[in-house]
Structure formats: C-alpha cells, structure tokens
Amino acid sequence: MNFSVGQRWASNTEPQLGLGLITDVSGRRITIRFPAAEEERTYATDTAPLSRIQYSPGDQISNQDGETFTVIEVNELRGILIYLAVDGSGGEIQIPELDLNAFVQFTHPHQRFFGGQLDRNKEYELRVDTLNHQHRLQQSPVRGLMGSRTSLLPHQVYIASEVAGRYAPRVLLADEVGLGKTIEAGMIIHQQLHTGLASRVLILLPTSLVHQWLVEMLRRFNMSFAVFNQERLEAMEETASGNPFETEQRIIVDIDFFQQSMVARQLALDAEWDLVVVDEAHHLAWSETEVSSEYLFVEQLAQQSKGLLLLTATPEQIGIEGHFARLRLLDPARFHSLDAFRQEAAHYGQLNELVKQVVVAETLNEELRIQLREYLGDEMDADTFDSDQIIRHLLDRHGTGRVLFRNTRAAIKGFPQRCLNAYPLPQPDIYQGIDGQFALYPETLVEEEQWISDDPRVEWLVEHLKALKVQKVLVICHNAATALALDKYLTLRVGIRSASFYEGLSIIERDRAAAYFADQDQGAQTLICSEIGSEGRNFQFAHHLVLFDLPLNPDLLEQRIGRLDRIGQQHDIQIHVPYLLGTAQESLYRWFHEGINLFQQSCSAGYMIFQKFQQPLEALLLSGNQANLDHLIQDTRVFTEATLEELHNGRDQLLERNSCDMKVASDLIERIQQEEQSDTLFEYMESLFDNFGLDVEDHSEHALVITPSDNMRTQHFPGLKDEGNTVTFDRQRALSREDMDYLTWEHPMVYENMDVIISSELGNANLAQMSLAALPAGTLLLEAWYCMHSAAPGYLQLERYLPLSPTRYLIDPSGKNLSAAVSYEKLAELCEPIRKQMALQVIPQIRGQVEQMLQHAQHFAGEYQQLLQQQALEQMSSGLEEERNRLVALREVNPNIRQDEIDHLTRRMAESKVYIEKSVLELQALRVVINSGGKK
Template sequence: MADYDLVGVEVTHEDPDPLLKRSEEKESGEHLHTVQALRLEAGQPDSELRSLKKLDDESVKLLEHQVDAAYRALFEMDGKALLADEVGLGKTIEVGMILKEMHYRATDDSVLVLTPAQLAKQWQGELLEKFGLDFVCNYDDEFDGFDSHDHIIASIDTAKSDRYRETVLERDWNVLVLDEAHYVKNEETDRYDLIDALTYDYAFFLTATPIQNELTDLYNIISLLRPGLFGSRDAFHHYFVNNSQETLVNREELQDRLNRVMIRNKRAETDIDFTERNIDTRTFETTCEERQLYEAVSDYVRGAYSEDQGQKLVLMLLQKEVVSSPAALEQTIEKRLHEQSELTHADELESILDLIENIETVTKQDRLLDIVEEAREHVEMGRVIVFTQFRATQREILDRLATEGYTTHAFHGGHSSQEKEGIVANFEEEGGVLVSTDAMSEGRNLQFCNIMVNYDLPWNPMKVEQRIGRIHRIGQKREVYVFNMALENTIEEYVLDRLYHKIDLFQQTVGELSAILTRLEDSSTSFEDEIFERLVEADSEITLENDFDAMAVDLQEQQDLAEKLEEFNNGVFEGFDLGASDD
C-alpha cells in the first residue's frame, strides 16, 4: 500500500517482516484529499521551506540542523515525526518552523500544542516572538475552552482533566504538538489515553529522552505517533530485544523504522558553541533587626502549619518574602489581617509588622549596589538584569537604584505585550539595570546582556534555569555571569549550599533538570513542597541541616539515574544514522 507525504507525493516502502507488518488503517481518504489539494494549491513541487524567507532574522537565527529537521518532518515523514534532539539544540524552534510553514500553506486551521504546565507560557512566547504565531494559552484570562479557539497551547494535564477532556476529543485537529513526549511513555496513564484517543492529521512529538527506562517507552511513544510501525508490543520485543531485554537484535531493521519517524541531532554533531557560565553566590550576614524578623516569621510559619496545613501556600509565601524584602512581607501580612478579621495568631502577625518597622537597613539592597556598580565600571552600558519574585521587592529595588543615579527599567506581568517589547528595546538601547519579576523568565531572548542577579531565589531550580536561560542561550557571544544573593543562616542559604551547589544544579539545562526532578513530579510532591516540609518539620538547626543533606543525597541519586538514562539512550542509538541519508 502506498504512503503519501505532506504534499501528496507517493512514497513506496519495502514490505516489512510479516511479524511487524505496518498498519495503514488510520490513513483516511479525507487526509489524502487534504494533502493532495494542498499540493494543487501550491502550484509547484516542494523543495524548500518557503515560509523561511518571511521570518525576521533578528527574531530567530535558524541553524542548519533545525532547518533540516523541520524539512524532513514535513516532507519526508508525512507530517508525523518524533523530534528527539539532545537537550539544548532547539526542538521548539524546529516545531516553530514547521508550524510557520503549515500556516503559510493554510494547513493549520486547528492546532493543539500540549506541554508540561510550567512550559506552556514559554511556548506561547516563543511562537509569537520568533514566528509571529498567535496562540491562546489555557492560563490566559481570555481562554474560553478547547472549542472556542483554533490555535491553543495547554498543559497536557489540563487537556486530560474531567472538565476539558470531552471537548478536546470532540474536535478533529489539523495539527497536534506534544512536548516532553516521554510523559506518555506509560500506556496505563490518562495522558497516554488522551493522546491515543485524539483525532488529528499531522503530529510532532518532542523529547530528548525517547527511552527512559526500557525500550517499551520508545515503542509506546512511536505507536501513538505511527500506529503499526512496530507491529504489536509482543512482536516488537520478540524481533528487536533478546530474552534478557538487555541488548538489541536486528539493529539495522530498527534503524530503518526509526528513520521513518524520528530525527535525533547530537550536540557534538552541530556547530553550536555555548559560552561559559560563571556562578557567583554571595551570602551576607543579616543585621540584628533582620535576624529577629526572620526568626519571628519562621516560628510563626512552623506553628501555624502544625495547626492548619491548609495554609501551606500562604505560609510558604511568607517564608520566601522574609528573605526577599520587608516590603513584600509587610504587604502580604497587612492583606491577610485586613481580609480575615477572625485570623488565629493575629497578635503574632501584628508583632511581625512591628519588627518590620524597626528595620532601617536592608542588607540585600546595599550589596546589590556593589554588583551593579561593578557592572557599570566593566560592562558595556552597565547592563544587568535583576530578578525578584515579588512586585513589592521590585519597587523597592527600583527606588533605591534610581536614588543612586542608575538608569532603571521595570518589567512585570502587568505590562501589555506591546509595553514589554518597548521595555526590552529601551533596556538594550539605554543600558542600566532591568529589574524584573518572573514574568520575564520565560519566552524572552536577552543575549545582548550577559549579567544576571538572583536577588531572591526560587526554590525550584527549574525556575532559576529559566531565568538564566534568558541570557545564556544560542546566540550569546560572551561569558555569562550569574550572581546569587542569599542571607546567611536562612532557608535561602540552605537551598543554595546544600542543594543547588552540592549537585551543581546551576550547570544543568532545563531538560536535564526535568530528568533529575522526575521522581518528585511522579510522586506529586514538588521540589518546593519538599523544601517547605523539611523546614517546618525540623525541630532544631542540626535536624534541618541533616534533612537538607539527605535531600541532596536523594537529588544526587536522581542525577546519577538521569546520567545513566542518557548513556542508555546513546547506547540504543549508537551507530544509528538518525540524520538525513546521503542519497
């Protein structure tokens, strides 16, 4: 039976072994009609990605391996491909090119992009800024459901939820994009069932780790994308895996089948040369007043949590704010007292407000001036990006810097898209200090700056890496300097010294961090949750130190497993020519 590529050109394949005969049952006449009509509409054979000339070179710099991957996925793989490049090679860019080309050819009437929750907004920003593709995200205020928009980016867990699942499955999607496709490796999960039940014409799956535990992972992912390519699961194991399931057999046949659906580029085979990343962590002794405030907040958090664990989110917020700024802490406490007149322990919160009033010197502000002054003396236009999690802290920093005569720029989620573009442009043109909330940490390219300060530290290393990724990315030509600020003998210092530095999390990429944190995600316990639990349950400083040491050991074991996984992936694909063939 003949296959057809995206433009209706007939492609013939040799019949596979009968045991693994490829299934064509899901190729519908409607799909063939669509791609053939597209070819007629185009009016000429396809030999290039014609939409590339429409892209702004300043928005996105396309690399050769990315262009090749997009072309192969569209025109050599019938519009159904697994993009399995190693971490950091720009799989999102490859999908952006694919979607741009399909938009150019008017084959993107309905597009669904499914991602992990923490990456949805980043995808939205990247597709808009680099490719001019406007998608609504399920986290946007204007999102009205999966039947109300034609171009949607959503977390896969939102799509599979009871609230939305039926609506998602009722639509016939032109294009499905699935990021971090290894999340559907287990056929017994709701995520797998959702993808298996979806109706779509074209699909592009992304993962740097197509095999996480065993070859069945690869089988499950590809069987969702190309049903029947490997036959039944039993046939796959019988034909490609020996009885011990530790080594492969019939490698050439496996390679042939993978080459029909999978593209895998390796860092060593590209011309990308990432600049060096330098991490400078600076811890500072608190004033007596700051120490009193920190201990009072910590005592309150422990006591309140022991009585009512439902307060977890607000208590966690207080613990983060006390090492960020008195202003951020004050704002939250005053709001809490105002909104809950019957609040338990209100007297304690009033006492904390009194301690805030006693603070005359904010240590972090003073020390931040040292860093930005260094930059003003040694860096072009003195450009520095300062990240904080809190708007109140941001306002204090901006006021202090302005008082000291620095050119400042504010960036936060309250700005419109147009305002954000103007802020970034002004920062590039005028230099100075950009003080941003984490609204900047995803979807922005700021390679014209190479110095960043973490004024306060997210407890999730993934969020820290997303911050760093604004300046340390493809296109950065200078060494990158990241300064982390922390107050001594606080939760910040524990997170920095006992967790981040012990296993060198600052040198990991987003993809590598995702692999390291998988165990916590699978157990429904976030990295931040585990830090908070250890903080509130420790009955002494020694216990707290031991608890964080144990957590570091857990993370190190997870990192070792992630490295073994990478070695296993490379071993499976050893010797495979997963790029374009020479003929």
C-alpha cells in the same frame, strides 16, 4: 457580484484549485468546493477573490467525462448558465455549467495574441524566468527549508528535513533547554505548508507563550496565525454561521481557554486539522490511575488530527511514565502499555553497546555478525561492511527514534560558559524563626515594607545593578509578589529603570514588559520575573542573571538559567546568587552547586536526581543539620555522576545519532547556502519590481528600499507595505536587522508574486521584431513555452515527479523546431519592441500563418506530454513503491511504523496515477518574432 448555488467560479489567488462550484450561500458568506483539488473554501461575499467563469461561442469546453465540445450559444436560467454546444461529429448537446470539467486553467496566450492584448518584451521575459525558476524550486531538495530567518544550525535543519517531509508527521521534539524547539517546530510547519502537505494548523500554548509564538511565526517564518479566544469566538458567532475554527487555516489558542469553554472545545474537535502542535506538552498530566482534563482534550485532538507535534521537556526530566504519556498521544496502538514500554526501554543500553562496537570495528567479525543478525536478520549475510549503513538499519528498526528527536547540549556544542558568582549575606532579624522550606522565600511571611528595607539581598541587588550600569540584567524569583515589590522599589524609590513579568499580567502587559527590557536605547536595565519567567521567554541579548532565590526543583533552576544560556548567546553567562547564611537558602545553594554542579553546567538528569533525593532534601531544609547536608551532597554527587554516565552510555547516544545526522545536515545547509550566495534571486526581484512599477532605491550592500508608486501595475503587491519595505537578501544581515524583510525564494513577496505571474496572463503574449539580413524580410518565428499543469491536491506532492517542466519550441514557417539551434537567450538579445499601433495592424495579416505554426508546436508538445507523463508514472511508481515496501519491511521489526503511513502511500500511488494521466502540457507563453531585414 451575484452568487447562486451551482455557479462556477475560479479563485484569483489560488487558480491551481481549478473550476470551483458554489455549494452554499448564507448571508454574507459563500462556500465553494473545488473538485479537482479536493478542497473547499469559505469567502466573504464582498471581498471574495473570485472570477465568474463564463464561456463564449467558439470556446472549447469539456464535461466531467472529459468529452470536448464547442460552444455555439449561451443561455441563463435562474442564475445558472446553460451551454448549447456541438461535439466532434456535429451533434448538439446542452451542458449546464454544473457539469463542466473542474480540471481547467484559465490562461489563453493565443487568444490574447490574436485579440491584440500584447505584453512588452520585459514582461514576456519575466514570465519565462518565473516558469524556469518555479520548475527549479519544485525539484529542490531543500524546498521548504530556505525561508526561515534563523541561523542554519545542523540539528534544526536536519530535524525539519527529516520530519517535515513525512506525510502527517507525529513526533516528539524533546531537545534539551536552549536548543530551539520552537524554531524546529516553525521550520516543520513552514515546510509542510510550503510543500502542500498541510494547510490547516492548530497550535496549543500556555497563556504566557501565545503572543511570543504569534510574533515568532511571523517574524522568522512569515507565517501569520489567528489567535482565538472567547472574545473572538463570540464576535464571530454574532456575524457568521458555521464553525469559527473553519474560517481560518492557521490558528493559535491558549490551551487554558479550552478548559474554560466546553463549546470552544467541541468546535475545535469538530474542525479538521492537518497538523496540531502542542508546546510545553510535559504539563499534560497523565498516570495509569488519573488523567487530567487537558490531557484528555489533546488526546481527542490527536485522534482526529492527521499530524501531531509535541514540544516537551526531555525524557529524563519528566520520567519514564511522563515520557510514555507523550508517546501514547502520538501512537496509542504502538504505545499501549507502560509495563511493556519499561521492558523495551531496558534494552536500549544493549543496543547502544552494539552500535558502539560497529563504530569502532574495522571489519565485521563473526561474533559481531551474530549479534547484528539478531536485530537485522539475513541482511548481515552480505560480504561488504558499511558501518554507517548498519547503524542506520539499527536506528531505523528499533527504539523510538522515528517518533522522538532529542538533541543534547553536549552533542551540539557552541554554548557559552556558565560563570557562578555567589554572595553569602547575613540573615536579618526579621527572618529569625522562619524554618524549613519557608526559609527559602522568607519575604512572603513578612510585610513588604519591612523586608524591602531589611533584607540584605535587596541592598545587594541595588548596588549590583548600579555597578553594572547599562548592562541588561534578568532577575528571577519564585513568587509574583516578590517580583512586583522589587520592581516598584527599584523604579519608584531607587530610580533604576525596571520592568516586571509575572502571572498577574495580561499577555499584552507581559509583551510590553519584555519589549521594554529588550530596548537597547531607552529600555529597562532589569526585568524581574516570577517563576513563569523561566518558561518560554528567552532573553539571550542579556548575559547577567540574578537568582534572587532558588527553586527546590533542579529542572526549574535549569529553566531559569536556560532563558539566557541558549543558542544565540554571544557572551559567557554571569550567574549571580545572593543567599542568606545559616538558612535553608545556603543549604539548597550548596546542594545545587556541590552535589549537582548545576550552576556551571547543564544537567539533563535533574528530574531523576530530584526524584531520588526530594524527601531527604526537604527533611534537611527543615532540620538544618550541617553534617547531614555534607552526607547528602556526597550522595547526590555520586548519584549524579553515575546517572549521567548511564545516560551517556545508554539511550543518549542512540537518540543523538538519530536526532542529527551531521553529514545529511551539512549537505542540506550547503545547498541552502548555494541558493543564497547566487545573485539569481536579487536579479529576478529587480526585474519583478521594475515590471510591477515599484520605486526601488539602493539601501546598502545586499539591501534595497522598495516603495509603492503611482505607476504600479496593481494596487495589491503581495508583501508590500503602504510605507514601503527595506529588504535584504543576506541571512546574516537579516538576523541582525529585524526591521528588514529577509527575501528568499520562499518569502511570500517572492513566491506569491511568482504565483500571480504564472496564474495570470502577464507576459504570455508578445510580438517582437528583429533585424537579420540572413532571413527574408517578413519571416516569422514562433517561440512557444509549454508547461505541465495538474490540479492535483497539494498533499500528493506531484511536482516531485511532474514539475512544471517548461518546454520551448521555436517554430519556423516550414514547421521545423529550431529551439536547439537558436537558444532563448540569443533570440531575446535580438528581439526589439514593436509599436502597439503597428502590431495591431500586423496581427490580422499574420494570423493564419501563426495558427499553422501553433499547430506544429502543439503537435510537438502533445508528443512530449506523453513522454513526460510516462516518465512521471515510472518515477512515481518506483519511488513510492520502494518507500512503501521499505515501510512494510520495517513494520515487521519496528512497530513505530504506522499502518496509516503505509496505507497513505498506497492511496497516494493510485491518486497520483489518476492526476498524472489527467495532466496536460499547456501553452504558457508565446512570442512571435517578425524579421524586418537589415544588416548581418
């Protein structure tokens, strides 16, 4: 392919972008701007999925002003086509291809029909089915929520629906450990991408989580990401010019990489992002006097990115200052003062008390009405009492509910029991004289060979693993050296299959260790982790946890337990704690167990408890005074109970109400399940596989095996592997069989093939015959399908108001529309194929009549197009205007409503109006049916 600046090309994979214009040709890369969709793409010249657009004499073209002309001659000047065309009055004009209208689509059923390029009946019917399914899915209230390989958990579905539907969402996901923040983020990203609200996504992660996220996004959401590091950037800089971060749409980066490379940091800032996601965001250090380099970088990214998702520990775990630091990344104008935020937070308890009064009230008494009027103004003058509506108003207008989502384990329920198994062991002589916090990890001060031999915890661990036999056991200890030594001892000297997971390993080595542990047949019985094993990696397939030592911070202990105690765990958690009697280990164990009860139940107030008692705890570990320990435990127990009660009565309930509306979530899940329980997708995909020539075999219930064949329509079938795929349509089967592809309407194999069908000519021209004695032989019927087409940018979500709207006309020779009298299904039953040779002989004979019938169909379509446009304008205006007015009103009482959201709605209304007015009802498929006569 020869490329020149100014040429017009179309994307084969994204035809909805309209007519593209080459703006740059540099080496082996070309850049194309798509004015209609306001998008730009960069392609490699040797693999660009593009088609050169060249019109022929007789074709209709239009310029950028929308004026239509007929081509009479085509010339070329330095690679650029010059069209000589005539307007409606016969005047000639030269139109360089540079001036062509970008709002075009490249399917012409009538041209293919009259040229004898006919499709088989089943191809035509597949196209019609595809149009109707696409139309239905565009309007689905669960669009973007159906495609994840996850359990349908209410809090996750609700958060995804609530957040992902916003323009450029900027929110904090702060669920308690084990509730699946990664899944929530994946669902949000998936829906934003699927609905067109976002296309460029950057995910920043700690080193240990890079590969896990890469795998999870692909396995659970079918979203592929590119991992950028120094090696990749250097390789790209050698082969391509421009910003490497602009060559991929979805990128994962280790956040530490940006601290090591200022060049990479600036390149990432120079690229535009629709959505930036930061996991473990609580590690971004900030205070009023000192700000970390990592925080400053994320702050810069947040300022230029449209959307921002921060996955973080709970507000209670990081304290009010840390919580404020995350919020100011989301909206620095709103959260500008820590002191002001402290004052605001102090009122949450009062508001929560008011919410509780509304919940229990049967009627609205005057006292309650006065209190509510202080928050809601004159809205409380209404006579009717709707507690749900009042609570929604309160939550919508006050607090941080719009930007913060925090679900608790207590509210979600369904978690396993934590079962504590303590093992007091004698202190060996080698540890005598080791005091204070050093006694928590005494092995670090003794030669490895000596402590491995003499520490009773080691012998206990060996015996315990042998007793558990084939059961998986996760062992967590504080130091990497301890983990490595235990792994070597168990593997080389005891003969127990073991793997280790610590900060000295590369990402690949960590992944191999985790995979070896996960293997149920030939894998390791135990995985020994250093403290990093407590963050990010989940092993809920195991239910035995050995705490070889204990961390000082309660939150770290909660994270350790949370690797097993999380959603998806099928068994009670057996927590095994060996400790050395008469040492700091025993004191810390008792403080955790008797003071906080942390081994047996999750505690969301660990940070506050540790902040309160850190100094006396450290002093006690140094002194070992038993009497002081008893007092400290009692004080801790009292403080813990009071703190948890305060959290329960204060912000906790407010956030829970706003983080998961069970009624909304249940409705969404029910709609998703209705889609899944229907056989419609299964039947559609069977037709799709058949039409594209794939080999299909039954595998088991709700499962098929599909493989490439020698008779495939195309060499590239989206999602099909060279060795074939085993696919299932059942969610529960997919969750238990990761080797199967889980097909939903939002799986790439489904929606990409649907896009291929709609954007191609497949099935858009068909000639069939029927045998009806009631009609004279030779009678023609024209079945024409029209669909609305717009090249609007995805972020406008124009299909909400202007979906495909497949519209059928059945035209008889007199020009009447018989579509209401004869259904599509009935006509399809009557249609039989015509031999190709006969069809080619018939078409010239019936061309004039078919052209007249097409004119009648086009007349009907033109009238209906105006109606659809008018309805779309009305729905768009009323819907967006209502939402805009709502946000304007809310902003007066709740500064969490961002002005750019309001401005976006204003721009969106204006742009949507333009694209609706430019939309057209285009012919997508036609079928001509010839009656051959016959029996009634």
